[in-house]
């Protein structure tokens with residue numbers, strides 16, 4: 001049985017992936033410092049509370065567990081926070097990854113799947129965005145991911161580290177078969193914020209309705225968390241089978257405007273979303289939609305939740321479970 005160390009596995013995407021890996025027959029160990037994650041997300045999975053900066057302790061865990069590969073989710077993820085405190089993002093995301101890479105080198109672990117992001121493309125000229133689009137991040141968060149992808153390229157060449165970077169678009173939804181869901185604090189993502197506005201009655205501010213898009217609001221590619229998790233399983237299997245380093249977009253290939261998401265949330269919940277329109281948020285590209293053909297073609301990935309309404313239904317199920325227990 002192959003052993004996978006999952007960093008950031010107490011967070012949203014990491015925990016869904018860790019549980020899917022277990023269901024697919026992998027031996028899994030999670031490390032997370034719980035700075036932004038939740039202990040309840042790793043119930044039933046071997047877990048060690050560690051910060052990525054603890055390189056020696058990470059190397060000990062990797063060696064003792066005889067890890068075959070690492071899937072690396074641990075990072076801070078809020079674009080706005082990264083503009084207010086870039087040092088924190090370079091230190092945690094880039095510094096933390098350097099520490100992890102040193103630990104992997106020490107423990108001789110040569111396979112890594114890395115959580116990258118559409119934010120590496122900045123304001124892309126071609127949409128849907130192919131992987132060949134140039135790196136052009138417009139915020140420190142995106143830059144941290146570019147720096148890491150760049151390091152991974154050099155380590156492939158000179159250290160024999162084989163890695164796959166998965167550039168996700170907007171992760172959302174929840175696994176209908178588990179109690180896991182999106183619980184960022186503070187939450188910055190659209191679907192949970194719309195659901196919260198319905199539950200609390202407090203209006204949400206939508207950032208700008210004067211973009212050059214059909215209804216004036218930003219268009220994004222909403223990808224279900226279980227489709228993301230499945231992409232990680234395929235990526236790690238590919239590396240373990242001797243696959244080469246690569247990078248893939250992970251999105252549905254369909255864009256939805258903010259107002260289309262509002263409508264989907266209203267349809268699913270049967271409630272009106274209270275909202276106001278605010279100014280544009282600096283650095284928000286009008287449209288980010290993935291071209292994920294390479295992932296489909298190369299790794300045989302196929303999204304199970306291509307429909308936005310289905311995605312919102314799963315997010316709403318989780319929100320209702322959460323409201324009932326809190």
Ligand SMILES: NC(=O)c1ccc[n+]([C@@H]2O[C@H](COP(=O)([O-])OP(=O)(O)OC[C@H]3O[C@@H](n4cnc5c(N)ncnc54)[C@H](O)[C@@H]3O)[C@@H](O)[C@H]2O)c1
Pocket residue numbers: 007008009010011012013014031032033034035036037038050051052053072073074075076077092096115116117118167168169170171172184
């Ligand atoms: N959520 C999205 O839409 C999205 C989109 C693109 C990329 N990503 C990337 O996916 C990854 C996971 O995102 P998420 O939404 O699950 O975020 P999350 O905040 O829910 O999970 C991140 C986890 O990493 C942990 N962590 C952070 N820094 C750490 C450190 N130094 N040491 C140990 N643990 C640490 C946190 O405690 C948390 O549990 C991130 O790398 C993020 O950049 C997310």
